Amino acid sequence: MSGTAPLALTIVQAGGDELDEVMSVIERSFDPRFGEAWTRAQCAGILPMSGVSLLLARSEDEPVGFSLSRRVADEAELLLIGVVPEARGRGIAGALVDRFVADSRAAGSSHLHLEVRDGNPAVSLYRQHQFGVAGRRSKYYRGPGGELFDALTMVYTVEPQ
Numbered sequence: 001m002s003g004t005a006p007l008a009l010t011i012v013q014a015g016g017d018e019l020d021e022v023m024s025v026i027e028r029s030f031d032p033r034f035g036e037a038w039t040r041a042q043c044a045g046i047l048p049m050s051g052v053s054l055l056l057a058r059s060e061d062e063p064v065g066f067s068l069s070r071r072v073a074d075e076a077e078l079l080l081i082g083v084v085p086e087a088r089g090r091g092i093a094g095a096l097v098d099r100f101v102a103d104s105r106a107a108g109s110s111h112l113h114l115e116v117r118d119g120n121p122a123v124s125l126y127r128q129h130q131f132g133v134a135g136r137r138s139k140y141y142r143g144p145g146g147e148l149f150d151a152l153t154m155v156y157t158v159e160p161q
């Protein structure tokens with residue numbers, strides 16, 4: 001899994017059976033200073049909801065990344081994405097964002113959006129995948145010590161084909 005050898009990456013649609021694997025990625029991916037990670041209860045609670053999609057990326061059978069998104073009417077929101085530190089910089093998050101965009105388009109979504117903490121390196125990831133900053137939500141994330149962080153709203157507009 002480490003090094004720069006080509007990745008044998010598989011991305012599967014996940015559900016409750018894969019929640020342990022997804023939580024192991026979440027627990028290793030997010031810096032607790034920023035209050036961005038979801039708890040197991042939050043993930044389990046949203047999974048049965050209509051339009052929710054949980055994708056799990058595995059490399060050599062090990063869980064290395066995930067994304068969580070939700071479609072409502074013609075909108076799709078990328079709620080959360082994470083890759084374990086030892087597998088970063090190898091395009092796994094990019095593959096998950098590409099899959100979110102492709103699945104959303106296939107489902108007829110015309111407006112794709114997300115929120116991200118201002119200053120999170122993921123802003124570059126989203127920009128690279130044609131998301132643009134559309135707004136700012138002041139003091140949106142709360143760290144464990146009560147520190148507040150702004151969120152940026154980013155959008156991707158699906159052009160009619």
Ligand SMILES: CC(C)(COP(=O)(O)OP(=O)(O)OC[C@H]1O[C@@H](n2cnc3c(N)ncnc32)[C@H](O)[C@@H]1OP(=O)(O)O)[C@@H](O)C(=O)NCCC(=O)NCCS
Pocket residue numbers: 029030031036079080081082083084087088089090091092093094095116117120121122124125126128
């Ligand atoms: C953000 C995150 C998902 C990126 O995962 P990754 O698999 O390393 O990302 P990729 O390898 O697909 O990177 C694709 C592009 O994103 C950008 N990017 C990713 N990580 C970056 C970083 N630390 N600094 C700057 N740009 C970064 C780059 O543009 C990169 O393209 P490049 O490799 O051609 O330069 C990962 O760092 C992570 O899990 N962070 C913690 C959780 C989090 O904050 N998630 C986002 C909010 S929900």
